[in-house]
Amino acid sequence: MEVKTRAFKGKANETLADPVLQKSLENVYSGFHLRRIQAGGATPGWDEQRDRARAIKAHTIANLDYYLDMLVRNVEAKGGKVHFADDGKEAARFVVDLARSRGVKTVIKSKSMVSEEIGLNDLLEAESIEPVETDLGEYIIQLARETPYHIIAPAIHKTPEQVAELLAAKSGGPKKTTAKEMTAVARTLLRDAFQRADMGVTGVNFAVAETGSITLVTNEGNGRMCTSAPRIHVALMGMEKVVPSMADLSAFLRILIRSATGQRISAYVSVVNGPRAAGDEDGPEEFHLVIVDNNRSRLLKDAALRESLYCIRCGACMNACPVYRKVGGHSYGWVYPGPIGAVVSPVMSGLKEGKALPFASSLCGACREVCPVRIDIPSMLLHLRSELAEGADRSQRSAGVVDRASFRLWRFGMSGRGRFDLGARLVRFVLWPLSRRGWTGWLPFPLGGWTSTRRFKVPAGRSFVARWRNRQGGA
Ligand code: SF4
Structure with a gap:
């Protein structure tokens, strides 16, 4: 998938100015965030369950090689084949080569963020193999030739009218207006693909190491069709998706x-549990599990970012995030939007390329509060900001000489009482005449970025400390 993280600011401004998108984004709050709050509140021991899940993730990620090894052995014991891919290209190439070698013409797909990550559809199409998304939201996005807007609800930005037009154009029939009619059109179109396909590609919500099983969570039944109807099933998983046991x-x-x-x-x-075994009534003849790294190792080796691998891709942080709910999913420019996307996208697709993303947060902490595995996203965003400003890898730094010099000066001024007082007097001395002429609403570079959206605050005539001393009679 093409990385467009550099375009964050422009895309965010476009979304903010688009009343249709703003209206659609309201559904994120009412449709998901409020329901999650109710579901958590109605679950006995909800917080303890979150603590337990976090502890399991921490243990698994700390022993990832051990559990991946166990998973591989148990998948192979059930007749499946396991392939490791260092990056997205290698993973996509593997799937396409497998499809070609087996004479596959049509691939049906169940929702998989990893398949978006590795750009699988584009490569399949380039090799004249037809990919068909079968999750309804993904299907709509595929018809619109767009990328997902949200990891749980990929087409949440589309209005019913837009969906009706897309389905009518694809089916060649009249435009249907009700949800029931539109679903019937999609079902007819997809049924044909299910019958023609020789390969099913799915994601993996969790892979269980002790049994070699993979788990899919869906609401439409398409995942089950993709894993059982075609003669080949390929499951794509990020290497962090393994859990130790069924419990x-x-x-x-x-x-x-x-x-x-x-x-x-x-x-x-x-x-x-792998391909069809002797005595099974259905199931694929072949089962392939592709375990994808694609820069997850970078996250694993960075102690400050490692817990981003605990993510179970529930989307709750997006629904809670006041920034995501205004700028929408496409602004983030890569597969993973929202707060967790602002952490993983810059690392997985290039920190300098995605330098705007760690700053796309007010650090309010709503994401940390809702995350079911309590990932401390704000701390990781701060870590990335610091890496961009003065990290060890100079090629990744995005802060310019002026920025760095300004912050060094700031730190020097703030770290001593006398220097702070002197600095405050100096700033007051410079800004007072400007403010009397009303010029603090527009300051020249390098302060112009600040004044493009707000007035520069002029310090009070007398500092708080001076006034306090005065009240205390000079003490
Ligand atoms: S970071 Fe937490 S809240 Fe966000 S998608 Fe991942 S698990 Fe869900």
Whole structure:
């Protein structure tokens, strides 16, 4: 998938000025955030369950090699094949080569953020293999030739009218207006793809190391069709998706589904155990599990960012984030939007490229508060800001000479009482005449960025300390 993180500011401004998108974004709050609050409140021991899930994640990520090894052995014991891919290109190439070697013409896909990450659809199309998204939201996005807006609700920015037009154009039939009619059109179109496809590609919500099983959580049943109807099933997973045991899986299912949609359980939870075994009535002839790194190792080796790998992709941080709810998913410019996207996208796709993202936050902490595994996103954003300003890797730094010099001067001035008083007097001396002429609403570079959206504050005539001393009779 093309990385457009550099365009954050422009895209965010476009979204802010678009009343249709702003209206659609209101659904994020009412449709997801409020439901999650209700679901958590109605779950006995909710906070303890979150603590437990976090502890399992911390243990698993700290012993990732051990659990991945266990997973591989158990998948292979059930007749599946496991492939490791260092990056997105390698993962996508593997799937396409497999499809070509098996004469596959059509691939049906269940929702997979990793497949977005590796740009699988583009590569399949380039090789004349037809990819068909079967999750309704993903299907709409595919028809619109766009990327997902939200990791749980990819088409949340589309109005019913826009969806009706897309489906009518694809089916060649009249425009349907009700949700029921539109779903019927999509079902007819997708049924044909399900029958033609020779390969199903899915994501993985969790992979259970002790049994070699993969788990899919869906509400439309399309995941189950993708894993059982075609003769080949390929599952794509980020390497952090492994959990140790079935008991751990149940802990995660409970918090994932409630945090994502506010449901107690989703309509379908599928546990897939390799290809069809002797005596099975259905299931694929081949099962391939592709475990993708794609710069997750970078997150793993950075102690300050490692806990971003605890993420179970529930989307709750996006729904809670006041920035996401105004700038929308496309502004972030890569697969993962919102607060967790502002952490992982710059690291996975290039820190300098995504330098705007760590600053796309007010650091209010809403994301940390709602995260079911209590990921401390604000601290990681601060860490990335500091890396961009003065990190060890100079090639990644984005702060210019003026920025760095200004902040050094600031730090020098703030770290001594006498220097602070002197600095405040100096600033007052410079700004007072400007403010009397009304010029503090527009200051020249390098302060122009500040005054483009607000007036520069002029310090009071006498400092607080001076006035306090005066009140205390000079003491
Ligand atoms: S960071 Fe937490 S809240 Fe955000 S998607 Fe991941 S698990 Fe969900």
